Amino acid sequence: MTTLVMPRKKKRFTGKKVSLTISGWIIGFIFIAPYAQMLLTSLKPKSEITAIPTTYLPYKWTWSNFVDVWHVLPLAGYLKSSFLISLCATLLVLVLAVPAAYYVARNKFRGRTAFLLLVLITQMFSPTALVVGIFREIVKFHLVDTYLALILIYGAFNMAFSIWILSSFFKSIPVEIEEAAWIDGATRFGTLRRVILPLALPGLVTAFIFTFISAWNEFVIALTLTSSPQREPLTVGLTSLIGQYQVQWNFLFAGSLIAIVPVVILFALIEKWLVGGLTAGSVK
């Protein structure tokens, strides 16, 4: 049967494959284009940015922009803010989500459904929808223009994803492994720390990277709650340049790329786990 079908199939395949390849590359090009344009702009000297006619490639490839950007813009400050906020928010999420996810994965308890519903609903709410209320609350707590405010908010809004992804990882670990540890006299917490967490490492990494990136990329809340430039994270700091009389697009994009590239690489690492976590287990 195979031999009968094969020749016809093979012939059709080549034409199909060429068109597939071409459309694949076109799609890939379209999605990378705005970032390629960022890179090309970041490598142009100042005079070429506002030259007419516009050039596609830099006439003079100015790699030094990536060195100069550090003193033209307060980039180190933005990076420090973004990094500190994202890291603390991520650690906060993991510390709170790991026990919750583990408990949910292993136990049936009263209020379990209510808890899962709460988690699901939080996942669906972006802080954007609540920004007016968040601002009022943060004013009440006297936390305006602090890292702590952003850390707490990012932590809370990203809890859901981590609980989902971690509990699905915990569930996939056979309970017999734990039982063996218990028989050997390990406490429940000890089992979690020494047996379960090492086995669920990919889940931890996914939760870590995802939370870190979403804190790193957040804009609305940071825009609303930070008022002093030295506490602005990258997203807010870099966009504040657009409003200025003369936008230095080359430096703006050099800074943007420095913010984007590491995040994209991290994201590519966890891509295969993401869909399941983001659709909250409804898509296999």
Added chain:
Amino acid sequence: MATARSSLRKSRFGALPWIGPAVTMIAVMVLWPAIEMIRTSFQNVDQTGFTKGWNGVANYRSLIHNPDLPGVLSRTLVWVTVVVIATVLISLPVAQLLNAKFPGRKLVRYAIIVPWAASVVMTSTSWKWILDGYYGVLNKVLQDFGLIKEPIDWLGNPNQAFIWLMVVAVFVSVPFTSYVILAGLTTVPGDILEAATVDGADGFQRYRTIIFPLLRPALLVSMVINLINVFNSFPIIWVMTTGGPGYLTDTTTTLAYKISFRDQDIGQSASMATVNFCIVLVFIVVFLKVSKWRETSE
């Protein structure tokens, strides 16, 4: 085994230490602001944010009488409908493509991840620059191909600007959606497809009768998630037009923000935000329905 049992039983008393901290965190930082926002929408708040007592539905009344509201509402409807439908229609073939084998597929897959991983703020900044009326590369390309004679200020005219905002919104939504559909596609059993081919089904027939029905759950879920994300989308509009000129490219999400943090009318803004909040709640109920439907069919 006995140890395991007792350990499990002991834990039944102790759900709180395990899930309590996470619940507290969500309650304080998510539920509290929600309640605070709804409360504010019924209060009289002055420009500095000081509360001067209850206000009944006065904020809602001033919102309804806001002359910009009708335009913003109809634009939001267009925004959500067009962006979500276009996103799904584009993501279906893109996912199909990502699932096919061709040289460089891996690279293409990584390319499509970029807009998903990169900050939407920065993506929008790049688009703003591409569409720039003087130095934008889009004008350059169109002029070089002879499609336009004079450069166009794409973001200057509100109707044109709004179309571009929707294009960018689709651009940042397609990667996630394609990956969800791709995850659905990988569950389609290869032998069934092969059997259909042997039975003489052509590509379109196979897609319509086998692949598409199997994709339905993934499609529905990704649509509702997109619905919520697109409705709440803020950075694209904020970076590219700030909702302007005037309020002519605002949606209800950016309008609520603008009334509060630019026009300093916190009461009215809270009422707009509360309306938005209720709309998202409706979407969430739809999501629960859609995903539950999947759970029972599993």
